Amino acid sequence: MxxxxxxxxxxxxxxxxxxxxxxxxxxxxxxxxxxxxxxxxxxxxxxxxxxxxxxxxxxxxxxxxxxxxxxxxxxxxxxxxxxxxxxxxxxxxxxxxxxxxxxxxxxxxxxxxxxxxxxxxxxxxxxDVYSLWESLRAILVHLREHDPDAVPTALAAYRCFEPYDQDPGAYARATRFVPENCENEVVDLLVRLRERAAADGPERFRAWQHAEVVAEAERYYRAMIGGRLEAWNIRDRHMAATLDRLLAHYGKxxxxxxxxxxxxxxxxxxxxxxxxxxxxxxxxxxxxxxxxxxxxxxxxxxxxxxxxxxxxxxxxxxxxxxxxxxxxxxxxxxxxxxxxxxxxxxxxxxxxxxxxxxxxxxxxxxxxxxxxxxxxxxxxxxxxxxxxxxxxxxxxRGVRPLPMSVGDVLEPVERA
Incomplete structure (x- = not known):
């Protein structure tokens, strides 16, 4: 055996x-x-x-x-x-x-x-699902070069998150006490990029995937405040869906x-x-x-x-x-x-x-x-x-980390 x-x-x-x-x-x-x-x-x-x-x-x-x-x-x-x-x-x-x-x-x-x-x-x-702000910035860069008409939609999403100073924890806590959140702006952005992804091409696919990350990250960080179960499932379903998109993008x-x-x-x-x-x-x-x-x-x-x-x-x-x-x-x-x-x-x-x-x-x-x-x-x-x-x-024995400085984010859901 x-x-x-x-x-x-x-x-x-x-x-x-x-x-x-x-x-x-x-x-x-x-x-x-x-x-x-x-x-x-x-x-x-x-x-x-x-x-x-x-x-x-x-x-x-x-x-x-x-x-x-x-x-x-x-x-x-x-x-x-x-x-x-x-x-x-x-x-x-x-x-x-x-x-x-x-x-x-x-x-x-x-x-x-x-x-x-x-x-x-x-x-x-x-x-993975964590890169909300990084993906928003990448979408803006892409749209300014390839699709300027869509920039206002992306800016609306970015400005909705802007008051939280790139802190997903602050955003998640705010949505717990205030009914307004950025979901509508994110959905509008995602729909727009999904439509354009039909034209194919690696640049459009990357932008579409960034939009998918933003949409699921917004859901994930809100869910973390309510409990670990929903957040865990959002994250793994997002990773599974991303894999399926990649397989389809690479082709039959x-x-x-x-x-x-x-x-x-x-x-x-x-x-x-x-x-x-x-x-x-x-x-x-x-x-x-x-x-x-x-x-x-x-x-x-x-x-x-x-x-x-x-x-x-x-x-x-x-x-x-x-x-x-x-x-x-x-x-x-x-x-x-x-x-x-x-x-x-x-x-x-x-x-x-x-x-x-x-x-x-x-x-x-x-x-x-x-x-x-x-x-x-x-x-x-x-x-x-x-x-x-x-x-x-x-x-x-342990891995050998590369020397570098690190940033920090809200602590995610881990089982271990």
Whole structure:
């Protein structure tokens, strides 16, 4: 059942499991673990080089990742080194994507694209919902150059948000006590850009996606004040819809590799998330694309170190990851599996108990308190139903963040 992992050649078993699937989802149990990022990149490189995947989509902001996309696809005016594009990320936690591991993968992707025609180069895109102000500014820049008649519509949306000084928390709190919000202005903007996106073309598509981000971010930040459930579902449905738009934009036969946290990738119906009314990307992918076109790959580890912070917006630290809680999935695998291993789950009723029993499965977010994790950080999980495959690393170390300054936003909804 477990296949030891020593180098990228050992990933054959996962390439075979992906087969002809249109979207493999490659996860991570934390946003700051070297092994998760490095092995996910190694698998993605093989999928791109050997199976003809069209783009990589990540749990990152659309405008930040758009700059990386321009770099890796070698567009005019883009930086010549992905580290420079990643170094412009502003929203905390910047280390989530601005790290050496992602930079090395993007350098590989840029080199891979160098020998491909422009229309066949592999893209790099962000699926997330947070970039309200950045996307508004990008829309204004686009419209002033390409569609001046639409500028008043965009300015109406921008001016509606302007009193909140780029603070989504201030906007969300204001809408709780005052019935007026910016929804109408945002909808008008979105309708206008949707109509023009029918003309196709990469510039119009980018502007349309920025408008979709603005619309969903406005809903997301309002929902956060009322409770985490609605906000979580808005965010994951937005990411799923963005992926579908990208697949349609790339055209018939396009295929995507997606990178996101286990809590987004692993099917929510195999966890306690479903009982709470939460959906996630893995569930939506199986429902929208079917099991033949969807492969969910989870990640996990037993102990080591991780890059995280002790509070939202706090300085980055390399924190210890203590040995997993007794009786957890990670505890079981530490006793039974090789130090580094790949699991591909069999179908049928004779699956091992570790795949069919409900076990706690560790999830580490960008905010992490090692001393408290035995009372939290574990998601009740039926492993064989949550994922189609699993990558295991007994001991791990932290990612290597790029040096940079950081900005801050309202604390989002996280399960870990």
């Amino acid at each position: 477990a296949r030891p992992l020593t180098d990228a050649g050992d990933l054959d078993v996962l390439l075979d499991r992906v087969g002809e699937a249109r979207v493999p989802w490659l996860a991570e149990a934390s946003h700051g673990t070297h092994e998760f990022y490095a092995w996910r990149a190694a698998l993605t490189e093989r999928l791109v080089a050997e199976r003809g995947f069209s783009f990589v989509a990540v749990e990152g902001d659309w405008p930040d990742c758009d700059r990386v996309d321009a770099c890796v696809r070698r567009l005019s005016g883009a930086p010549g080194d992905p580290r420079a594009a990643l170094g412009t990320f502003e929203r905390w936690p910047t280390w989530m994507w601005a790290n050496d591991e992602v930079a090395e993968f993007c350098r590989w992707l840029r080199a891979h694209n160098a020998v491909l025609p422009q229309g066949e180069r592999i893209g790099f895109h962000g699926l 036969g396009s295929k995507a590799v997606v990178w996101a946290h286990n809590t987004h990738v692993g099917d929510a119906r195999a966890t306690d998330m479903a009982e709470a009314g939460e959906v996630n990307l893995g569930q939506l992918a199986r429902e929208r694309h079917g099991s033949a076109d969807t492969v969910l790959v989870g990640f996990g580890s037993h102990h080591g170190r991780v890059v995280a912070a002790r509070a939202w917006g706090a300085p980055t630290e390399v924190l210890p990851v203590p040995p997993a809680r007794p009786g957890s999935l990670e505890d079981v695998l530490c006793d039974a599996a090789p130090e580094h291993a790949a699991f591909v789950f069999p179908d049928g009723e004779r699956s091992p108990e570790v795949l069919t029993d409900e076990l706690g499965h560790r999830a580490i977010g960008v905010v992490y308190h090692p001393e408290r994790e035995r009372w939290g950080n574990y998601v009740p999980t039926v492993l064989g139903e949550r994922y189609d495959a699993f990558l295991w690393f007994a001991e791990t």
